[in-house]
Amino acid sequence: MDRLLGKFASLIASDHRHGGKLTIEARASAFSSEALALQSRGAASQRVRSALYSCAASFTSSAMWAAIDGRRFDTAQRHFDRAASLAAMSGDPAIQFRIWSHAGSLYRHLERPADALAANDVARRLPIARRDPFFASLGHARHAAIHGLTGDTRAVRQVLGHAQEALQQADPSEQRPLWASASYDQAELDGLAQTAFLALGSYGESEAHAHRSLAFLPPHMRRDRAIVTARLAQAQLGQGDIEQAVETARSLYDDTTSQHPRVQDMLQEFTSALHIVAAGAQVTRDWDCFIREQRAFR
Known part of the structure; x- marks a missing residue:
C-alpha cells in the first residue's frame, strides 16, 4: 500500500504540471489494475482489502479526471462507471466524494447542468461533506461553477458564500487524502468562482477572481x-x-x-x-x- 500511495503522489504531481495527457490516464489505469491484482495474492485483513479497493478507485478516478481534462468524455464515462463500483466496495467516503464530484465536472463540461447538479449533490450529501467543512466547501464551489451554466446568479453567489465560509472553518491540520489536500484551496475556490462568473457574463467579477486565483496558485x-x-x-x-x-x-x-x-x-x-x-x-x-x-x- 505504501508503494502504491507513492505512485499515486507521483501521478497527482504529473497532473498538476501537465494534466489531460493520455500517458497520465494510462498510468493511472495500470496502477489501478496493480492494486486489484494484490487482492488475489495471499491472505489479507478486511481493512487491507478495503484499502486496496480504495486505492484502485483513487487511481481510476485519476484516469477519469485525465480523460475529462483531455476532453475524452466517452472514455471518462467508462472510467466513472468502474471507479464508482470500486469505491462502493471500498467503503471509503472520501474517494466516493471525489468520484461523484468528478462526475459533476464531467457533465458540466458536457454542458448537461441538470446531470451535473445531480451528480455533485451525491457528493455533497455524503457524510464526509457534513462532517468536514473542507469537503463541504469543495462541493459548494463546484456547485457554483455548474450554476453558472444555468444562468442562476443568485445561486452562484449563495453557494460561493457557503464555500468560502466552510473553507475558513476547515481545520488545516486535519489529515486528508492527498488528492484533496493537494488540489483544493483558496486558489481553486477562486478558480471555480471565475468559471461561474464567466459563464454568467459577469466579466468584471470573473477577472477579479482570476487575479486572486493566480496570486494563490x-x-x-x-x-x-x-x-x-x-x-x-x-x-x-x-x-x-x-x-x-x-x-x-x-x-x-x-x-x-x-x-x-x-x-x-x-x-x-x-x-x-x-x-x-x-x-x-x-x-x-x-x-x-x-x-x-x-x-x-x-
Missing part, C-alpha cells in the same frame, strides 16, 4: 495557471479590454501548457470572440499572424 500548478489565464483573457475581452486581453492570451505561449486541450479550446473561443468584437482591427490581424506563427513552430 503555487508555481508547480502549471496546468491550473494556464486555464485560469485563458479564462482571464476571455473575461478581459468581454469587458472590451481588447489590447490587454490579447496580451494575456499571448502570455500563454510562454509555456508548453498552451497545448493543453482545454486551453486550446478556450483560445479558439477567444479568437472567435475577438473577430466579433474587433473585426478587421489591427490587433486582430496581429493576433491571427501570431497564431499562424505558433502553429508553424509546432
Whole structure:
C-alpha cells in the first residue's frame, strides 16, 4: 500500500504540471489494475482489502479526471462507471466524494447542468461533506461553477458564500487524502468562482477572481495557471479590454501548457470572440499572424 500511495503522489504531481495527457490516464489505469491484482495474492485483513479497493478507485478516478481534462468524455464515462463500483466496495467516503464530484465536472463540461447538479449533490450529501467543512466547501464551489451554466446568479453567489465560509472553518491540520489536500484551496475556490462568473457574463467579477486565483496558485500548478489565464483573457475581452486581453492570451505561449486541450479550446473561443468584437482591427490581424506563427513552430 505504501508503494502504491507513492505512485499515486507521483501521478497527482504529473497532473498538476501537465494534466489531460493520455500517458497520465494510462498510468493511472495500470496502477489501478496493480492494486486489484494484490487482492488475489495471499491472505489479507478486511481493512487491507478495503484499502486496496480504495486505492484502485483513487487511481481510476485519476484516469477519469485525465480523460475529462483531455476532453475524452466517452472514455471518462467508462472510467466513472468502474471507479464508482470500486469505491462502493471500498467503503471509503472520501474517494466516493471525489468520484461523484468528478462526475459533476464531467457533465458540466458536457454542458448537461441538470446531470451535473445531480451528480455533485451525491457528493455533497455524503457524510464526509457534513462532517468536514473542507469537503463541504469543495462541493459548494463546484456547485457554483455548474450554476453558472444555468444562468442562476443568485445561486452562484449563495453557494460561493457557503464555500468560502466552510473553507475558513476547515481545520488545516486535519489529515486528508492527498488528492484533496493537494488540489483544493483558496486558489481553486477562486478558480471555480471565475468559471461561474464567466459563464454568467459577469466579466468584471470573473477577472477579479482570476487575479486572486493566480496570486494563490503555487508555481508547480502549471496546468491550473494556464486555464485560469485563458479564462482571464476571455473575461478581459468581454469587458472590451481588447489590447490587454490579447496580451494575456499571448502570455500563454510562454509555456508548453498552451497545448493543453482545454486551453486550446478556450483560445479558439477567444479568437472567435475577438473577430466579433474587433473585426478587421489591427490587433486582430496581429493576433491571427501570431497564431499562424505558433502553429508553424509546432
